[in-house]
Amino acid sequence: MTLIMPVLGLLAIGVVQLVSAIIEPPEVETTTIGYVDEIGGFNQYTTQGPIELVRYDTQDDAVYHGKTAGNAAWHFSCYQEIPHE
Numbered sequence: 913m914t915l916i917m918p919v920l921g922l923l924a925i926g927v928v929q930l931v932s933a934i935i936e937p938p939e940v941e942t943t944t945i946g947y948v949d950e951i952g953g954f955n956q957y958t959t960q961g962p963i964e965l966v967r968y969d970t971q972d973d974a975v976y977h978g979k980t981a982g983n984a985a986w987h988f989s990c991y992q993e994i995p996h997e
Contacts, residue, residue, distance in 0.1 A: 946974050 946966045947954070958965040968974035 948974050 940962045943963050944966055945963065946968060948968050948971050949955075955967070958967070
């Protein structure tokens with residue numbers, strides 16, 4: 913009895929590891945954020961894990977490219993404008 917409990921515990925850990933290795937991980941959904949950088953200093957680090965930043969030159973470009981052709985659905989989840997001061 914004293915030996916069977918640790919053996920069952922190790923067996924359970926092995927089964928969990930085996931099942932985890934067989935099942936593929938869930939696909940990570942990428943969040944796209946469009947931005948207009950009028951200053952021109954925000955060019956690096958545009959991909960951070962599941963977040964992707966898409967730069968546009970003007971606000972009109974962001975609105976045009978942010979929507980699908982003939983559809984009001986946005987390609988990006990958020991829009992941010994960095995004004996020139």
